[in-house]
Amino acid sequence: MAHIVRVTASEEIYQTLRSEILSMRLKPGEELNLQLLSEQLQVSRSPVRDALMKLSGDNLVDIFPQKGTRVSPIDLKQVEEERFLRKSLEESAVRKFIHSYTEDHIAQMEESILHQEKAMQKGDFIEFLEADNAFHGVIFSGINMCRIWNIILGQSGNHHRIRLLSFSEKNVLGNIIEQHQGMVGALRFKDLNEVLSLEDKHLSKLLQETENMVLRYPNYFKKETTSQPFYMRNTYTKELS
16 A cells, blocks of 8 residues: 655645745745735644744744744855755765766756756746756765755755856856766766866856855845844744744
8 A cells, every 4th residue: 555645734835935935936035924924825824834933944034033034045154064065975976876877867867958958048047957956866866865865955945046046147057067968978988087076166166156146136145244033942933923
């Protein structure tokens, strides 16, 4: 008998809001009103409250006592931590993947590149990023470590958003596709050093692009002088009640 996974209302709301935040349809700093969300989603306040508390744990919303709940601004310190997490784990994954991949894995990566090319032609940044994640996800599925990839995705909200913003920069999308094509070629030749070099360029490119994005979207980024939200659970409960 198949195991049925039941999704709670709170989890469904969490996934919906998380998708809206990561896609930048909900902008950094945008207010999230508990009552309004409850009415829009046609649910009670309780599951919305639970979803917002979970999003705060993902560093995607800030809950301020007596001030309300807002989408978190992009925190550059957390961007670097999330980039470091992904880079460290993905480099380790590549070292295993290069000795165990199959032609099917390569075909999946090439399919992702085709999806990226189509998304670039349409100017669809969200679809492009989804295809980008699919490309890198093959590395982890290829070594039977999908859970690690899911952990990376779950802990990379700030990195995800700044990647999405970076796609508006000149030549970024084309360069990403070229790097992916180069990685596939290097994998075919079992050239680990070249794959790792391309990985480093690919995952470090934001360091050069960040300054432009902060200047272009200053209100999207956390400022050093911004007061910090309270992170204690009883504070969340009081604020969201």
